Amino acid sequence: MNYDLIIKNGLVILDNGEVETDVAVKDGKIVAIGSDLGEASEVIDAQGLVVSPGMVDAHVHITDPGGSYRDEWEGYLTGTKACAKGGVTSFMEMPLNQVPATVDAASLKIKYAAGENKLTADVASFGGLVPFNIEGGIQELDEGGVAAYKCFMATCGDRSIEGDFMNADDYTLYEGMKQIAKTGKVLAIHAENATITDKLGEIAYKNGETTLAAYVATRPVFTEVEPIRRAILFAKETGCRIHICHVACPEGVEEVTKARNEGVDVTCETCTHYLYFDTSELDAIGPVVKCSPPIRDKENQNGMWKKVLAGEIAFVTSDHSPCTPDLKDKENAFEAWGGIPGVQNNVDVLFDEGVQKRGMSLKMFADIIATNPADLYSLNSKGRISIGKDADFVLIKPNAPYTLQAEDLEYKNKISPYIGREIGAQVARTILRGETVYSQEDGVVDTRPGQFILK
Template identity: 60%
Template sequence: MSYDLIIKNGTVVLENEALVTDIAVKNGKIAAIGSGFSDAKEVIDASGLVVAPGMVDAHTHISEPGRSHWEGYATGTRAAAKGGITTMIEMPLNQLPATTDRASLHMKFDAAAGKLTIDAAQFGGLVSYNLDRLHELNEEGVVAYKCFVATCGDRSISNDFRDVNDFEYFKGLQTLAKFDQLVAVHAENALICDELGDEAKKAGKVTAHDYVASRPVFTEVEAIRRVLYLAKVADCRLHVCHVSSPEGLAEVTRARQEGQRVTCESCPHYFVLDTDDFAKIGTLAKCSPPIRDKDNQNRMWERLFKGEIDCLVSDHSPCPPEMKAGNVMQAWGGIAGLQSCVDVMFDEAVQKRGMALPMFAKLMATNAADIFGLKHKGRISVGKDADFVFIQPNTSHVLKADDLEYRHKVSPYVGRTINARIAKTILRGHTIYDIKQGFGDTCIGEFLLKHKQ
């Protein structure tokens, strides 16, 4: 058979093993894995490289339309490609209007036209003001819904995202359970976090350590318990976002062991930064839930290796630099990180701590694809989309601001020494990024809709 592409001699990460083998690609799909392939339009020698499934980043904020001066599709998806991400699942907030109905979703599609370097699936929003329109987003093909039980949104802007109270959350769960939809939730106790934050500000406590103290672990644990129980009553599938504490993970694990349909994610920044790092870096490392102390981080690594976290995500949430000005309590909370997920975690998890390559691939790609129903993504397997990241191991470099493709070249990872590099990213058989040649000529990314999978 004649193929479009053959990838030879790489260490290929399959579902249960990693071995040196070849991959043949035809019409954007993986056609065969093995040896003896010779006839192809293009042959890539991946000797010395790890060939893994392209990352499926299940938590990405792109702020277009409405706030494209924060981050746009062109810059955000180029950064993703440079970081080894081939599919993102885009959150329904930070853009204006928030993605809460059919019309706002189509505004997003229009804004992205011709700008996608990678593929993109969509979250719809579950907010206080769209309980009667949730069906519209389901009909249009969102793969899940996102909600906050922590305070969010600019109250002065009518079409910004909004958190839900317990009743609104429960009613939304009941509706979405009928659609067999998944609800992803930001779980922190809104009232306690807000009041502790106000107390700290009034007392002049405005450091990184003060900010972390204003969002203590128990506020995450309490909220996770609450959202789990209400989801159990409503019989709705649940996904807990960016869990930052071992105690929070324990709640998810307990519910899962009891038979509840629940998954969870965490983020690289909780594994490679601690509160002391946050204090040194400053507001660029502010996020919520916050970066916690070293002991918390060490125990998060333990639970990651035990399999209690389903997937790792960037929670890429950038903003203009001026919104990071001032003290930690004043600054916008969000980390610009999607370009650094794969190389940083490959270095920290695989090279420094001995994580097996199949486990790494599951955390970065396979599990997210399964959780969110992306049937053609997340695996190097015959019939799946030919989405790959080539990782060059043991290649030390210091990340510089000029290396970043974000609209604003700022990130808490700038200045970090990373001992791995992304050498190439391939989407559906086409090279979209190469470390030597740069980006592909065209934006071939597509929107992935649930009913068209």
């Protein structure tokens, strides 16, 4: 057979571990794995590189459309180019920050239209669970092809903006879970206690606190653990499959593990920034590193790494949540937007911190960036290097340190807490369904071959 593409001589991460082998691609699919595969229209020599499944980043915020309120935030064009440069071949897009939020059939169609001819990565969508869409909106989103649902137990959204997202009260959570259970899809949950964190933040602000360290103190560990327990209780009652987003403390992971061992269908993720930064350095970096749940102390970070390496955390995401620089450029950390731009630096940072510094196996690396999120959200053509799957790859150059500069970023707004940091591995090439969308030699392509994934 004459293939479209053969990737030769790389260390390829397969389901049973890594092996030096070749991979052949035809019509965007993986069709052969082995040696002496024959001829191809294009041959890529991956000598010295690790060939991993392309990252499936299961937690990304793209603000398109901005509804005239957030037009200068991250759009599909720049956001998916950053994905390509960072080794992310597909992602799960959150239903909020865009205006209108994705909560029904009409808003879902608006979002799909906004992304037309702008995608350099494949995109699957979350539908929102909010107090104003539990009378038909859940079903419309299911029929419209969302891969899963998302809700906030923490306060979110801007009530002055019509159509903005809104956190779920307990009744909405309970009723929404009952409805989502009937779809068979997963409800992903931002689990923080809104009442307590809001009040603690209000008190600290009135007392003149301004630092990120003080902000972290207003969102203590128990304010994550309590809503995780509550969500698990509701899941037991309703039979809804749930996933806890961006867990930032080992105690939260322990609640998920305990429930899973008791038969509850629950998983969790953490984020790259929780495994990289700690509270002691936040104020030196500035509000660009503010997020919620907050980045906790070094002991907490070490505990999170133990949970990752023990297999208790299903996968790692970016929670890419950018905004305009003015919303970060605040002297008072409590006034700054909470969200970290990170989708371009998942693969390289995680490979360096996990594989190179902590001895994570390549198989586990592929699981936490690709296989496990693809499996959870039934992205059946994604997440593995195996015959019949989409030919999505990231080629990684190990032991190749570089220092990230602002001009390296593909984001619309060139801000990131990783700027100035030395990262010990590099993304050499990203391939989406057999087509190179980024290479170190040529940069990001402008062909925009990405597609929306409908479920």
